[in-house]
Amino acid sequence: AQKITQTQPGMFVQEKEAVTLDCTYDTSDQSYGLFWYKQPSSGEMIFLIYQGSYDEQNATEGRYSLNFQKARKSANLVISASQLGDSAMYFCAMREEGSNFGNEKLTFGTGTRLTIIP
């Protein structure tokens, strides 16, 4: 069975500093994908970044990058130059092998609450 582990329930970071949110995963699948979502206090889940298991380069999207270490089964999210608006819950998620269009079953971690301090 697939499992996602986020060991940091909460983090406090000074504004403009970089922050790393940890995510480790467990799967026996050869093909899988890893996602990061942001959930502000409004409740909506916002897609941030995606990394496929066969992607050789780490994914980047603006200030977000994903530090993918396949051998260690980790997929940490790095946010550069943090902003007050980055304060939110962050969830790591993994898609199951065999997921196809219309069948995007994701396994989610328990999340990390990030608070940016002015």
Place this chain on the structure above:
Amino acid sequence: DGGITQSPKYLFRKEGQNVTLSCEQNLNHDAMYWYRQDPGQGLRLIYYSQIVNDFQKGDIAEGYSVSREKKESFPLTVTSAQKNPTAFYLCASSIWESGANVLTFGAGSRLTVL
């Protein structure tokens, strides 16, 4: 603007009552999903639908029912058979983006059983 609309945002229900949560999307997405979120936990899949008039059970479908009569709509009914229905419910639809099938979520509905 395209997006997913969930209603109501807050809902209170007495024990033994069924309640239906609405989910409407104008993104022209084929696939739609319902997830449940409990405090301190990640999201868990209830039901999903790939096309109109077809849907599949997720990991925690017991006590829930859905329908998909229109592409734009995927309502979720929380029945009296659901033992612990108090939770935050998120509806999503999916599109291929960044090399993956990315879920777009609504703002959620918070259900409280009194």
